[in-house]
Amino acid sequence: MSMHEQDAVVHFSLIGLPGSGKSTIGRQLARQWHLPFIDSDHVIEQRLGCTIKQYFAEHGEAAFRDVEQQVLAELLAATAPCVLSTGGGSVLRAANRQALQAHSTVFYLQSTPEDIARRLRNDTTRPLMQGDDPLQRLQELLAVREPLYLATAHYVVDAARQNASQVSRKIGMQAELAGLLTGQGSPGAAGD
Numbered sequence: 505m506s507m508h509e510q511d512a513v514v515h516f517s518l519i520g521l522p523g524s525g526k527s528t529i530g531r532q533l534a535r536q537w538h539l540p541f542i543d544s545d546h547v548i549e550q551r552l553g554c555t556i557k558q559y560f561a562e563h564g565e566a567a568f569r570d571v572e573q574q575v576l577a578e579l580l581a582a583t584a585p586c587v588l589s590t591g592g593g594s595v596l597r598a599a600n601r602q603a604l605q606a607h608s609t610v611f612y613l614q615s616t617p618e619d620i621a622r623r624l625r626n627d628t629t630r631p632l633m634q635g636d637d638p639l640q641r642l643q644e645l646l647a648v649r650e651p652l653y654l655a656t657a658h659y660v661v662d663a664a665r666q667n668a669s670q671v672s673r674k675i676g677m678q679a680e681l682a683g684l685l686t687g688q689g690s691p692g693a694a695g696d
């Protein structure tokens with residue numbers, strides 16, 4: 505889909521595997537671009553009144569995906585532009601893929617399971633990462649999701665073996681080159 509097919513209010517959204525840096529980099533971009541930062545996982549937890557991990561344990565993944573779809577639709581329909589970091593599984597539902605593409609410029613943070621597993625080796629918060637073999641889990645997730653991330657993204661960003669600031673800078677340059685930042689304040693002015 506080309507940019508002119510999108511609605512007038514265009515958010516910037518980040519998609520990618522759990523641990524690929526969506527929340528970290530989204531926060532940095534929002535600061536650079538003087539836009540509000542919204543993390544859909546955070547909004548979901550506020551709405552649920554518990555952590556996503558607890559909700560998964562009590563209600564299962566399908567119930568979580570229903571809430572996620574509802575929250576994403578609401579956030580993407582909002583009239584003020586923002587930087588939106590999504591949950592790692594946001595692309596699993598076609599309705600989410602369509603909403604993300606139609607209402608935002610989508611950046612896929614493409615990383616490797618090896619990189620992410622190293623980064624998350626001490627993490628205990630991500631429900632899908634708590635098995636015996638997180639690397640294998642990430643490889644399985646990538647096999648299912650990579651085609652969906654690629655089909656949803658307007659831009660694919662190589663985020664492997666680079667720190668978050670490097671990735672943010674790269675996205676900033678890409679957005680500037682593509683003329684996506686008109687009216688968004690001065691990119692890079694806030695530093696990173």
Ligand SMILES: Nc1ncnc2c1ncn2[C@@H]1O[C@H](COP(=O)(O)OP(=O)(O)OP(=O)(O)O)[C@@H](O)[C@H]1O
Pocket residue numbers: 520521522523524525526527528529545589590591592623630663666667668669671
């Ligand atoms: N490019 C990077 N290089 C090194 N560490 C990073 C990078 N991006 C993020 N991190 C670190 O990796 C961890 C996971 O990052 P983050 O929480 O931003 O991922 P996420 O994509 O939002 O994950 P989730 O889908 O589970 O919400 C954090 O500790 C963060 O500081």
Ligand SMILES: O=C(O)C1=C[C@@H](O)[C@@H](O)[C@H](O)C1
Pocket residue numbers: 521522545556590591592593594630631632
């Ligand atoms: O990859 C996933 O399916 C998930 C990633 C997190 O961001 C959360 O949205 C939740 O833990 C599910």
Ligand SMILES: [Mg+2]
Pocket residue numbers: 526527528543545589590591
């Ligand atoms: Mg996150």
